[in-house]
Structure formats: structure tokens, C-alpha cells
Amino acid sequence: MAEYLSPGVYVEEFESGAKPLEGVSTSTAGFIGLAARGPVSGLPLLITSPADFARAFGSYLSESAFGTYRYLAYAVNQFFMNGGSRCYVMRVAPEDAKAASGGGEVLSVTAKNPGAWGNQIRLSFVPASKAKTQIYEELDGNRYRVKNASAFYPGDVVVFTDGASKQGNTVVSVHDGVIELASALSGDVTDTSLVPSKVIATSEFTLQVAYGTESETYEKASLNPEAPNYVEKLVGRSNLVDLSVVAASSADAPYALIAGSAGGESYSFALAGGSDGSASSLSPADFIGVDEGPGRRTGIQSFIDNDVVSIMAIPGVTDPNVQLSLVAHCESLGSRFAILDLPREATKVQDVLAHRDLFDSSYCALYNPWLQVFDPLDKRNIFIPPSGTIAGVYSRSDSTRGVQKAPANETLRGVVGLDVQYNNGEQDVLNPAGVNLIRAFTGQGIRVWGARTCSSNPIWKYINVRRLFIFLESSIKNGSNWVVFEPNTEQLWARVQRTIDAFLTRVWRDGALAGTSPSEAFYINIGRDTMTQDDIDSGRLICVIGVAPVKPAEFVVFRMTQKTGSE
Structure with missing residues (x-):
């Protein structure tokens, strides 16, 4: 409480209304893979353009040296081409790679x-030399009074020159314009003229x-x-x-x-002796990474310290150990979504389903087939994994329509062909299983034609539903830090409810929640209905929020009949 000790007028400010709650970004991607250069441990680097990536991580890698591990540069380029604006990148290097x-x-x-x-x-x-000066007076004990000793430090190597010869020495101490040297200078070293010919200078x-x-x-x-x-x-x-x-x-x-x-x-x-290493020395452990503490994490583990990324991909790496570790990382944090590639050789329906059966999570999605793009390195068309391109589509869809829009029926920029052309019958098998196909349609270009997660739970069947909840949960979490350690009373409960209500109302107006009114779109319960006295005594504030997410119109059905004249 404020103290009032002398008569007067006191003006005090206090907060009573709801605090603004801002939505978090959902369009920032995180990539992991091989690169020509760049740090292999620590924090992932922020990249805002392909040129930025080239400066930090170098150019494209050759297919002969690294095969299917070389697609990081292509994925990042496709990410920005398809609408991405920023991403974080962590490099992986083979064990036998050496620094020059x-x-x-x-x-x-x-x-x-x-x-x-x-x-x-x-x-x-x-x-070079950072300082030089003239000697005014020679003192006892190898000490010399100089004109300016401000840039001389103990341990500096100095050179005295009189125009004809040079003498090297070392500074022992500097104090009040007096420099003490390790040994005495020979000859007459003083010079008091305006333009000196005898100077003592540091050597750098x-x-x-x-x-x-x-x-x-x-x-x-x-x-x-x-x-x-x-x-x-x-x-x-x-x-x-x-x-x-x-x-x-x-x-x-x-x-x-x-x-x-x-x-x-x-x-x-x-420098010499630097080596990129070999693809044969790579293992899943290099991509999974190790956790040696803050600032020393590698691979997937390095993204633990990053709370900005919401989309994750390891382009071209289809080893189940790596992909399952990436999914587990997304699930444990609960704030990001993984885009997974299928092996390029998995083109038959049964092979695709065999790889799909490894996953059961609403925090990841599978895409197939690989995409044909132009390779600036070899000056020809090559096939690359779709994860980088799809991450760009996610970002573009989030920016133009919102995270509630399923990132499907979107064109792929910079893609000239597909590795495999699937038909409707094959998609009838793969789509219910949760494999999102990329297909080419006459007059419509190449489009993403699926929006399902890898979850067996029908509640989390659609990508946009899971990513909407990631958006809501992260936004409420980040915007509610002010609540911690506040008095757990009815006044606080009312402020929390007003804050979340204002945020969810704005989300509903943006079209992310179903219902014709806010009451149909969401509800917020906080207070004695959600907390017991034991919860309050234990320092817990519990708020129960229910929302009605919009679902995509995946199957558009027009039922038609014949109209007779008598009807």
C-alpha cells in the first residue's frame, strides 16, 4: 500500500481491465540438414531469404557426394519461393568432416x-602500430617520461627509432606518463622538438x-x-x-x-585440411542430435531453445528413427508441427502405406510424391522432397487466409513436374490412411490435394484443426504470463476471463471458429466451478476453455435428381 504522510493530492494508476492478448506466429519454419558450411551446434540461425541462407550455409551440395542428404538448400529455396518469410536452420555435418x-x-x-x-x-x-610518442626525459631504472603514454600497456612490444637504427623492447609498466622498459635503451633517446626524429612506438x-x-x-x-x-x-x-x-x-x-x-x-x-566428410559416415544420431546443455545442443535437440518455430522439417531424410524423433519433439513441446517426406522409392501404394503405418500422431503430416524443380548447380531438372515446398505453402496459407484454413488446394510455385502421377483410385486408398498427395490437374497446375494428419483419432484428423489449437494454446500461454503470482481471487479470475474472451472473439470474427455467435464458438469457465479450495491453496488457477474449430469441406457432394413436368 502507498504511504500518505503529508497533505496533498495523490494520483495513482492501476490496471483493472483485460490485457491485450496477441496471437503468435504460425508461419516460421525450422529446417535441419547438411550444408556446405555453418555452425553444427548451438542455436539455429534465423534465415530471411535464399541469399541469407547462401551467406550463412553456402551453396548447393553435389548429388555424387551426398545423395539424398543434400536437399536442405533446395528446401529452403522452395520455402521462400512458395510464400515463406522466415525460417531457422541448423546444420548437420558427417562425423568425418574436418575444419580447415x-x-x-x-x-x-x-x-x-x-x-x-x-x-x-x-x-x-x-x-602496424597503434601508438607512438617521443621521450622527454630519461629516468633511473629503465624508466622514461614520454609525451603521451595513454596507448601503451604492460607487455607491449615497442620499437625505438632515431632515424638511423632501431631498438626493440618490452613495456614493463606504465604510470603517470612514465614508461618502464624491460631493458635500458642505448644512446641519446630524448627528443623535445616539435617534430621529433626519435620516437618510441608500439609494434602490432x-x-x-x-x-x-x-x-x-x-x-x-x-x-x-x-x-x-x-x-x-x-x-x-x-x-x-x-x-x-x-x-x-x-x-x-x-x-x-x-x-x-x-x-x-x-x-x-x-587454411588447409578442411573436409566435408562422406555421406556413408552419417547416421540417424547426427540428425537427432545430442543435448549437452544450453548453447551446445545439435540436430533436433538444438530447437529446444527456440520458441518461435511452429513448422519443422528435415528435407529428404526419411529414416524412421529420425522422423519419429522429430514427431516426438513436436509432441513434447506441443507448439510445432512436423512435415514428413516419404522415401522416393516408395511409390507403390503398399510401400507408401508401409511407411505411413510407422506414425500415429496429430503433430505430423506425410506428403508424396517428390517434386521436379530446376537445379541451379547442375543446370537441369531434378526431383526433391516436398517438405520444404509444403512448409512454404503452410506459411503462405497462414498469411493470406489464416491458420484455420486447411493448407490444401494450393498451387506449388517453382515445381514443373511430379515423380509419380497418382490417380483417383490410388488416392481413395491413401487419403483415408492420412497420406497427402500432390497432384497435377489439367489447367490448374500442381496442387496439394490432401489435408490430413497421421493421427488415428478422428478428432485430430485435419491439419488445420491441430495447427489452430497450437496457435490458440501458444497465444494464450504467451499472453498470460502476467497472471503468475497475482492474488488468486475473483478479481483476477474476471480479468483472465475478459482477456481470453476478447482474444477468442477476435479469432471467431476472423473465421477460425464455427458458430453464428461467440457463445456458439467458444466458452470459458474459471472460478469455483473449475477450482477447489485445495487448488487455490496449492497456487493453481484453472481455466477451462472450449472452442469449436472450423473443419474443411473435404468432400463436396452435389446430389442431383431429374425434375419431371408434374413436379
């Missing part, structure tokens, strides 16, 4: 992540790291760990390499130590 490395006796440099891409990284070194180098069109420059880097421009600190923010100092105890100039006898006005070297 190089350096020498002074520096150890390694490419940021494994892959042959690192062999194209080149490091260039040029001598400028490092440039180049890869293709990418370039990083670290100016006036030092081998002195005590200096703020220590090379390890500067290169620590690099997107291309990891660098560490192996040995730098010599008093020689850093550039001379690094370049050695090959040094001149500049020195450079390229």
Missing part, C-alpha cells in the same frame, strides 16, 4: 566450422581474413594478452575463424614472429 586449419608456431587458426569451404580462407598480415599488425566476397579486418592487433587489442579478443567475434595464440613470449615484433623468414611488407597464408 593453419598458422605456425605463434598462431593457431581454425575455420569456424567443419567443411571444405575453410580451405578457401586466407589470412593476411601487415605491420593488421589482420585481414578473407573468404570469397566476405572479408574481416582487425586493425592494430597485438600479441599482448594485457592489451585491449589482443588478437584473440579481436578475432573472437569473427564469423570465419577461431584463432588462438600458441606462443608469444619473445620480445621480437609480433609481425616478425608470425611471418618469420617469409616476412616482407606483408605476409599471408591459406
